[in-house]
Amino acid sequence: MNLRFLETFVWVARLKSFRLTADRLFTTQASVSSRIAALEADLGVKLLLRDSRGVSLTPEGSKVLEHAERMLETAKAMKQSLDSDRAKVGRIRLGVMDTVIHTWMSGLVAELSERYPQVEIELVADTALNLREQLQKGFLDLILQTDLLREQSIRSQDLARYPMGWVVAANSVYQRGYDSLAELGRERIVTFSKNSRPHQEVLTLLQAAGAQAPRLNCVNSVAAITRLLRDGFGIGALPPALVATELARGELVLLNGLPSPPSLELVVAWQTGVALVDEVVGVCRQVLERYAREVGEQRIVLA
Known part of the structure; x- marks a missing residue:
């Protein structure tokens, strides 16, 4: 359903005028009429009545208005959330083993760059043993490697396994x-x-x-x-x-x-208390799930 059409309908219902709605949305009355007609055709009901006294809602229009306002509020909240992510700044120091580099690393970096364009990504490729040492010493914020780590300031979770x-x-x-x-x-x-x-x-x-x-x-x-x-x-x-x-x-x-x-295990481990790192762990899971759907269980099996 077209959110622009819903927005137009909501403003007509509030202002009770096609002309005022056109002014509010910086468009023409003809465009407002076209959007309302398209929305009514999509829903299969009459939403508005126009007469010499102005514009009023039909009983169906009153029902649709309540849902339309909620949908627009949800869309607004979603956009604000995304805008908030894009405004974040800082640095994430990410360590990955070679296996990740050659499978789904590009998708992860692309997703992080899109979601957090102002966040600097430092990427280190190394063996799992060296990555764990660098994480423990505080030189990295998050690593993708083969072993669960159990330390006070570090959390880790199984992500998947690669069949060998x-x-x-x-x-x-x-x-x-x-x-x-x-x-x-x-x-x-x-x-x-x-x-x-x-x-x-x-x-x-x-x-x-x-x-x-x-x-x-x-x-x-x-x-x-x-x-x-x-x-x-x-x-x-x-x-x-x-x-x-x-x-x-x-x-x-x-x-x-x-x-x-x-199978070769894939584990994510990260420093607790580091800005953004919990969110990046979530992004890792999302990108990995997409990769797993693309290649199938013969290539990787999610935990």
Whole structure:
């Protein structure tokens, strides 16, 4: 329903004059008449009566007026809320792991820039371990990484998890069937930085399956991992979401028939008492929910 038409109707009802309403809204009487006619056609009822004494409401018009005034007040409050957000100033120091950078980070930065155009966004990309240390020392306000933190001045919440998979270059020596994880573990495995949560979980998984001294090559850059896999360097243990384009083009493929590595957890952690940070956490959730709807549960699963 057109809010401009509702506004015009409300002013005609208040002023009881098409001419005065036209003056109030800086338009013409013909435009006022056209808006009222369109609103009546939309609702299927007669709202106003015009005679030699002026303008009056029909019984249906009285009912519509009450609802129209509430709708306009709601729209006004919403606009004031948005204007208040856009007037906010300050700085948010945001730390993100590489996995977020290569999936939904652009959408988050775009949303924050649109919602808080006068707020400075400092973005730091680093390993989860380093991000946690910087948050604990007060160098960052909010981080997106893999672990829940339990400290007095820090809050954290699970956001989602990225399903993991075994990824190889198409038509490489690694694109073949493996009878077990123990056999797979004899190959060169490429995964995230040393002592990160996914590195430790992949290592534990292979060792539990009987792999003797698995060769894990630890890389802290998703771009570097992707390039190494495309060049046939080894078998990647990483979320398919990170290489969705390469998988779609057929440059990389997923190995099937073996247990997948544990999912990569996504956790938001933030300093309490920092201006705007609670709101930014909410924006993170909204943007992530949109991303999850777009890519589906094979790529990311919301907490």
